[in-house]
Amino acid sequence: MLNxxxxxxxxxxxxYAMFEQAGYECPSIKENNRxxxxxxxxxxxxxxxxxPSDVSIYVERGAADVGVCGKDILAEYEPDVYExxxxxxxxxxxxxxxxxxxxxxxxxxxxxxxxFENCAKAFYAQKGRDIDVIKLNGSIEIAPILGLSDVIVxxxxxxxxxxxxxxxxxxxxxxxxARFIVxxxxxxxxTAAIEDLTAKLRTMLxxxxxx
Amino acid sequence: MSxxxxxxxxxxxxxxxxxxxxxxxxxYKMSKFETYDLYARNKEFLEGARIVTFxxxxxxxxxxxxxxxxxxxxxxxxxxxxxxxxxxxxVYRASKKTEGFKELHQxxxxxxxxxxxxxxYEMVCLAAESLKKISExxxxxxxxxxxxxxxxxxxxxxxxxxxxxxRCLSEKNLHELKSLCTEKGISSEKLTSLIxxxxxxxxxxxxxxxxxxxxxxxxxLAELKSLCALLEKTDYADxxxxxxxxxxxxxxxxxxxxxxxxxxxxxxxxxxxxxDRLLARMGxxxxxxxxxxxxxxxxxxxxxxxxxxxxxxxxxxxGVAVETLASTVKALIAEGNSVSAQKSQxxxxxxxxxxxxxxxxx
Numbered sequence: 001m002l003n004x005x006x007x008x009x010x011x012x013x014x015x016y017a018m019f020e021q022a023g024y025e026c027p028s029i030k031e032n033n034r035x036x037x038x039x040x041x042x043x044x045x046x047x048x049x050x051x052p053s054d055v056s057i058y059v060e061r062g063a064a065d066v067g068v069c070g071k072d073i074l075a076e077y078e079p080d081v082y083e084x085x086x087x088x089x090x091x092x093x094x095x096x097x098x099x100x101x102x103x104x105x106x107x108x109x110x111x112x113x114x115x116f117e118n119c120a121k122a123f124y125a126q127k128g129r130d131i132d133v134i135k136l137n138g139s140i141e142i143a144p145i146l147g148l149s150d151v152i153v154x155x156x157x158x159x160x161x162x163x164x165x166x167x168x169x170x171x172x173x174x175x176x177x178a179r180f181i182v183x184x185x186x187x188x189x190x191t192a193a194i195e196d197l198t199a200k201l202r203t204m205l206x207x208x209x210x211x
Numbered sequence: 212m213s214x215x216x217x218x219x220x221x222x223x224x225x226x227x228x229x230x231x232x233x234x235x236x237x238x239y240k241m242s243k244f245e246t247y248d249l250y251a252r253n254k255e256f257l258e259g260a261r262i263v264t265f266x267x268x269x270x271x272x273x274x275x276x277x278x279x280x281x282x283x284x285x286x287x288x289x290x291x292x293x294x295x296x297x298x299x300x301x302v303y304r305a306s307k308k309t310e311g312f313k314e315l316h317q318x319x320x321x322x323x324x325x326x327x328x329x330x331x332y333e334m335v336c337l338a339a340e341s342l343k344k345i346s347e348x349x350x351x352x353x354x355x356x357x358x359x360x361x362x363x364x365x366x367x368x369x370x371x372x373x374x375x376x377x378r379c380l381s382e383k384n385l386h387e388l389k390s391l392c393t394e395k396g397i398s399s400e401k402l403t404s405l406i407x408x409x410x411x412x413x414x415x416x417x418x419x420x421x422x423x424x425x426x427x428x429x430x431x432l433a434e435l436k437s438l439c440a441l442l443e444k445t446d447y448a449d450x451x452x453x454x455x456x457x458x459x460x461x462x463x464x465x466x467x468x469x470x471x472x473x474x475x476x477x478x479x480x481x482x483x484x485x486x487d488r489l490l491a492r493m494g495x496x497x498x499x500x501x502x503x504x505x506x507x508x509x510x511x512x513x514x515x516x517x518x519x520x521x522x523x524x525x526x527x528x529x530g531v532a533v534e535t536l537a538s539t540v541k542a543l544i545a546e547g548n549s550v551s552a553q554k555s556q557x558x559x560x561x562x563x564x565x566x567x568x569x570x571x572x573x
Contacts, residue, residue, distance in 0.1 A: 062477020080478065082456070086386040182383075184479065185472045188350040188452070191410075 002045050002193055005059060005067035007052035007178075011090045015068045015178055016047065018087065022200040044193060056081065056181065065186035066194060071176045072155055076116045082187060084198050085180035085205065094119055094173040097162050098151035099144050102170065104129075113143030114153040123153065123173050141165045220316065220509040224299055226344045227318050227504060231297035234337060236320050239296040245282055247272040253281055256463050256489060260304040263312055277304040280501060283321050284489060293324030313507075319483075321501035323490070328434075331467055331485065332441045334500045338469055338481055339447045341504055348474040349450055353412075353438075354457035356465050356484075357431025358423060362401050365425055372397070377458045380406060405455045412439040415453040431466075438467065463489040469502070476512050480505050522548035524561040528568040536567065 004019070006012040016029060026040040026047055039046045050058055053073050058064040060079035072094055074083065094116065104110055106129070113134040114120045124131045134149050141161055143149040155176060156162060156169055180201060187194055217225070228238070247264050250257060256278070263275040276282065279298050297320040305312045320337060322330055335353065342349035359380070363373050372395055379388035385406055392399035404422045408415050416436055423432040435453075442451055459468040468484030483502020490499050523543050527536050536552060543550045543565070551559060 060477065062475075081382070083382040083384040083387070183477055185474075185477050188352070188472045189348070189474045 001039075001041075002066060002190065002197065003064045004045055004047045005050050005055045005064035006047055007055050007068060007070070008049045009052065011052065011070070011178060012049060012068070014089055015087060018089070018201065018204060019045075019047075022197070022204045024197065024200075059181050059183050062183045062185055064183070065190055066180065066182045066197070068178050069181055071174070071179055072116065072119070074179060074181070075174060076118050078118075079181070080184065082182040082184060083179050084182055085201055087178040087180060087205065088209070090176070090178040092155050092157040092176045094153065094176055095156040096123075096151050096153055096170045096173060097141075097144075097156065097167045098170050100166055100168050102144075102151065102168075104150070104170075110151065111149040112151055112153055113140055113149035115140060116153055119173060120153040141167060218510075219513075220506045223345055223509065224316070224318050224506055227341055228297065228299055230340055230344065231320050231337065234295070234333065236295045236297040236322075239283060239298045241276075241279070241282055241298070241300065243276055243301075244273045245276050247274045249281055249285060250274055250277065253489070253492070256281060257304075261312070263303050275303040276300070277302055279317065279319060279503070280321060280486075281489075284323065284493060284495075284499060293322055293326070293330065295322045296320070316506040317503045318506060319501060319503035321499060323499040324497050326485070326487075326498035326500060328437055328441075330498075331438055331500060334483070334502065335438065335442065335467070335469060336445060338471055338483060338502050339445070339450065341502075342450075342471040342473065342481055343447060345480065345504075345509065346473045346475075350472045351447070351451050351469055351481075352409075352454040352457055352472070353435075353451060353467065353469045354453065354455050354459075355431050355435040355467055356459055357434065358419070358428055359405065359455065359458065360465060361423075361425055361427035361431060362405065364427070366397050366401075368395055368397050376402060381456050381458045383456050409454040409456065410452060412443065412451060412453050435467070459484055463492075467500070471504075473512070476508055478508065480508050519560045519562050521551045521559065521561050523550045523563045523565055524556050524559055525550060525552045525565045526554065526556060526568050527552060528554060530569065531567045539565065539567065 006016055024043050024045050026038045026043070026045060029038040029047055037046060037048045048064070052070065055067040055069040056073050056077055056079040059067040059081050068087065070090060075094070110124070110129060110131045111134060112120050112124070112131045113136050115136060117133050117135050120131070120133055134143065136143060140152045140154045142165070143152055144167065145165060151170065153173060159169060162168065180198070182194055247262070250262055260277050262277045265273055267273045279300055279302060283296060283298070297318070299318045301314050301316055303312055303314055320334070322334060335351070339351050342351060363376065372391070375391055376388065379391065383406055385403060388402055388406065389399050392402065401422060404418065408418050408422070416439060419432055423429050442448060457468050457470055463486045464484045465488050466485035470479040471481030473480050481502055481504045483500070485498065485500040487498045490497055525536065525539055525543070540550050540552055553559065556564065
């Protein structure tokens with residue numbers, strides 16, 4: 001039996017449809033109830049919904065054998081897992097944004113507001129830029145407007161929220177999409193089942209790309 | 212009886228020590244402290260682990276040991292015989308995953324000196340036997356970093372590229388590896404074959420045969436082949452896999468590396484390899500190989516829940532003569548019970564309750 005952790009919400013539903021298409025359906029998941037765990041013994045899969053940012057924790061610690069998780073979470077927490085596939089869905093990017101016409105003159109410590117502390121630190125460390133990271137938990141966009149920070153490092157999908165708040169993307173940190181991750185120990189003991197699932201998902205993704 | 216008192220990880224620690232002693236490894240006991248300087252000089256070896264530091268009475272900056280290998284290697288005196296030691300110690304470190312510092316129990320072995328194929332074989336066998344003591348259902352992954360190093364040298368992509376490649380390999384991350392190579396204009400063919408090279412030694416070695424072209428690549432493959440040929444004749448041959456996603460921490464490992472997994476534990480419980488480069492960096496002209504078993508990971512594995520705390524609770528009050536209480540307790544212990552004398556039972560769970568209160572007999 002493979003334990004599969006899926007992120008709750010729209011992305012999770014999209015990804016589940018892909019698993020279904022690859023032949024790993026679990027009809028009970030579509031019943032409208034508050035259950036969090038769904039099993040299809042015949043197909044050897046057990047799905048469960050968890051908070052998107054927790055998927056990597058479930059997989060890294062082996063409570064789930066495999067899971068689907070955004071690259072943003074993987075880059076921020078660097079879990080010790082295998083990353084076998086790029087689902088190419090949930091596509092967006094981690095970006096630096098600031099007020100329109102903002103220019104970093106490099107003369108002061110750059111104040112950066114973000115939910116993704118480690119990503120921001122690593123990005124600016126690579127440039128050798130001194131920054132002051134301000135960890136926020138939401139509504140990051142208002143930080144530069146209120147003068148709390150100079151710029152923000154956040155996920156940008158369409159850029160609409162930024163525009164509405166008079167912010168612009170300054171540069172891209174890295175591209176994001178949903179990834180298929182696997183617990184390293186599970187891979188050793190459930191090799192055949194995991195390879196089978198990966199191969200079927202890969203075929204399905206390749207077909208999708210050709211379309 | 213005494214066996215039941217030991218917790219699982221304690222029992223395994225004993226068994227491992229007995230195993231290492233059988234192969235002539237000598238116990239190595241050391242102080243819990245080390246000068247901080249040693250870790251500052253070898254930061255990469257610790258892979259970013261944070262260390263507990265404090266000032267000694269003379270003002271010198273000290274550290275609670277985050278690692279044992281460095282201390283063993285540092286204290287190595289040159290001798291003709293190979294130095295074979297084992298340790299059973301606690302280390303103190305904070306990693307990305309742990310919130311705050313943690314005390315971790317490690318048992319491990321090191322062999323330092325002029326190493327040959329036998330030493331590598333013995334160390335890999337000891338690793339496999341150590342895992343077997345924990346559970347029959349184990350897998351020991353082996354890799355040879357010489358192949359990766361030679362392939363990377365051939366590609367000549369620079370330090371940052373190599374670092375990113377190693378990360379992709381350790382994640383078996385084919386999609387990012389390919390885009391990394393495309394970005395750099397480097398052929399990804401060899402590296403993608405390396406990611407795909409895992410499984411039983413027989414199958415994997417066959418795949419590597421076509422991959423290894425340069426003299427360095429071939430030399431590393433030959434070493435790996437002769438090791439696998441020896442391992443094939445052991446009882447645990449079917450538990451051994453080759454896997455090139457093992458990239459070894461830091462830049463200290465450059466030869467055989469291995470990692471052990473137990474079914475049911477989410478992360479590797481054993482990790483080791485040949486770290487000649489660390490010795491070279493310390494100005495020593497010899498080889499070294501070793502591994503550590505992370506016993507703290509066994510604590511939550513296959514946990515057994517006891518239904519009772521003690522066999523018998525004896526309840527007494529001021530009216531019970533001490534002699535009567537003592538003889539009752541002793542008699543029950545003589546019957547093979549564990550006994551707790553209490554004035555009230557509280558939360559204690561027991562199989563039997565003996566109530567001497569108010570002159571009652573039982």
